[in-house]
Amino acid sequence: MSSYGELFSKINPDETSAIENITDAYVTLLSHVSKVKHSIPKCSGNNNGASSSSDISNFNNRNSHAPNNDYAFTCNEPEKLQDLNQIRDDFRHLQQLVKKPIKNFEHDVNDIINKLEQTTSGSFTTKQVRAMLSALENHVMKLRFHIPSLPSDMASTSSDVRRYTWKKQSNSVADEKLPILHMNHKFLRSSVFTELQEAFEELNTKLKHCLLCFAVVPENEVVKRRLLIDWWVGERLVDSPATEEVADEILMELMAKGFIEPVKQRPKLVADRFKMQPRVRCVVIMLAQDAGLFDYDFNGNPTANSSLCSSLFLLKAEDGSSEQILSSSRNFDPENLQTLFNFNEPFPDWRLESLLKENNYNIVDWFSKMKNVNVLYLGRWQSSGEHHIEVESIDFLKGLMNMKYLRLLSLQGISRINELPKSVCKLTNLRILDLKACHNLEELPDGIDLLKQLTRLDISECYLLDGIPKGLAHLSKLEVLKGFLIGNLKSGGRSCTLEDLIGLERLSNLSINTSSRDFPTEEELRTLSKLEALRKLGIAWGMKQENAVPKSVGTVNSDNRGQDSGAARPTRGLNSILSLQKTRDPVTLELPTKLERLKLQCLPHRASPNWLIPEKLKSLKKLYIRGGELENLVQMGNAEWTVEILHLKYLDEFNMDWEALRKSFPKLIFLEKFKCRCLAYGQCDADGVWRKP
Secondary structure, rough: OHHHHHHOOOOOOOOOOHHHHHHHHHHHHHHHHHHHHHHHHOOOOOOOOOOHHHHHHOOOOOOOOOOOOOOOOOOOOOHHHHHHHHHHHHHHHHHHHHHOOOOOOHHHHHHHHHHHHHHHOOOOHHHHHHHHHHHHHHEEEEEHHHHHOOOHHHHOOHHHHHHHOOOOOOOOOOOOOOOOOHHHHHHHHOHHHHHHHHHHOOHHHHHHHHHHHHHHOOOOOOHHHHHHHHHHHHOOOOOOOOOHHHHHHHHHHHHHOOOOEOOOOOOOOOOOOOEOOOOHHHHHHHHHHOOOOEEOOOOOEEEEOOOOEEEEEEOOOOOOOOOOHHHHHOOHHHHHOOEEEEEOOOHHHHHHHHHHHHOOOOOOHHHOOOOOOOOEEEEOOOOOOOOOOOOOOOOHHHHHHHOOOOOOOEEEEEEEOOOOHHHHHHHHOOOOOOOOOOOOEOOOOOOHHHHOOOEEEEOOOOOOOOOOOHHHHOOOOOEEEEEEEEEEOOOOHHEEOHHHHHHHOOOOEEEEEEEEOOOOOOHHHHHOOOOOOOOEEEEEEEEOOOOOOOOOOOHHHHHHHHOOOOOOOOOHHHHHHHHHHHHHHOOOOOOOOOOOOEEEEEEEOOOOOOOHHHOOOOOEEEEEEEEOOOOOOOOOEEEOOOOOOEEEEEEOOOOOOOOHHHHHHOOEEEEEEEEEOOOOOOOOOOOOOEEEO
16 A cells, blocks of 8 residues: 555645545444454454464465364354445445545555455455454554544534544644544644654664653653653663663653653652653654554553554453453463553453453463563552552462563552462562552562562552561662561561661662661661661651551652551650650761661651761751651751751641751752641742742
8 A cells, every 4th residue: 555644645624525524434434344343253262362463464365274273254144244345335435535636545445345355255264354354444543644634613523533533623733632633634744743753763772662651651641750660670671770870861861852741749859750741642652553562542542452562451441341451452362461551440350350251261371371471560550549459369460470571560559469479489580579558468478589680679558567578688689678667576586677688788778667666776777887788768667556557647658648657656755755865875876878868757756866967977968857756957066967858748846947947958959848837937939848049
């Protein structure tokens, strides 16, 4: 076929009647193709009905004998024959409409019609017919990009036309939303489209792949930096060492090219969330389709229709049915999958179970056949914690044992996971294990030491977790550990201790949840100082409650202000006693001297403790204090902090005047105060933020 860009190039956009007729004919054709495609029965057997690229390349290969798991297709049902003839008539009708302005199109339409006529003779298998109709559907879908758009006041009243072509009553190209811009003739010829396409070509291969990951994200959705980094690690686009630095360079370049923009939902000096403008996403979607990475439905949601696509998405239909995922997943062989991503499904195991029953698969068996998967993201990825996800049981996770190439496993925010099966310990290539906010998780498997490649483990906000297996201390490549537990644990001596972590020479980011109000003791401070690679430290104090999720003013890692955490507010009497700890030896009591970021939550001290010493923290640039009874940060001898970024939140008793604060923090460039009732800094804006002029 001649290039799609030429098909409708001679049609005058002002000829509204001709354009509307072409559009109506196109929509009719596409709906009939889709209807016939989904009416063809899938082959039975255990190959999951997979339609590979080899199937598509064999459209014209006649085969008088169907394979064991397939059978010959004969169109002996009058209704099916009528549908196929209707498609042929639709093509001929469309051909008549475009014949005059585009003469090249006639040969191509006739070629497709001849193939459709051959299917009625029974010379193809059902598998080949389904593959042919899939290719035909993709062929027709591409035509939609080049149909000229109607003036808004002359638009068709057909609901199908409105859905499958362009938006009506739109004031500008920039205002149009998906899937509209995909089908807008003006947009494809606009300077915006051309500039973005040229900018994409200037990117190197790695940057192109990193950008195309954004194509999965829904329109106007805000994406956390953490998700992008984890995904890129899973896809082998970035890797340790210096993962964070490399990822930040990628984000900076994508921002500089105009593909993404930072989102500062909360007052921050540096954004950790990003989004993509709708018109940019349209271009990226088209580029992802061309690359065979993803395919999309009319609403701009990812599907698995592309024969080259190796990704599968759990996608809940708008009416809550399973039709959308079933139609987008029928042709998938689990051995070909490299990514399984939960787009928005609240019951992922149930949805998969429903899908697999049609193919005579057990979910555990199907998971066990996913031998080449790199990314298994079943948990919550959205910026908001409002998206509920739960599973009926963890049986399906037993199929993880054969995923030798899996690098990213996320179960974040999934309820009703009480424990992890031993199959998790078979993931010898796993880099990232994300269990954040698995509120029902009570224990980790003892064989966790087998995850020799693990670099990041997040068990923060797992409030029922009681202890961590000692095998954790053998994960020599671990760089990030979130939610480490210290205190009066039921597991006692069987649990990994702070001292056990000394052997983790790469550990640079550690967050600790402790039920001990005396933490850190002199011995624990000495242990912390031996973690020579440590640059980021977070400590949350609180009492663990039985059979309940503890309450507090908010977690160190919380996405939302005021979200409850696992730390309880200490009493005034206790704080008065603990404040006496200032009398201890200041030389011995000190945090790791190379810390660059420190987060303290519910600090059980009214005065600044002796281990929080400016002279010993010369590398500290970021200080976060959230909740507790702290009254000030004044040090004896008027010592000065090197901190540049200071966050003070939920500190009811904090009372430090502006002059004293500026004197103690002479290098300060950014301050945020939130719900600190005794602070009334006139220098801060309405959001409680001050930035150095």
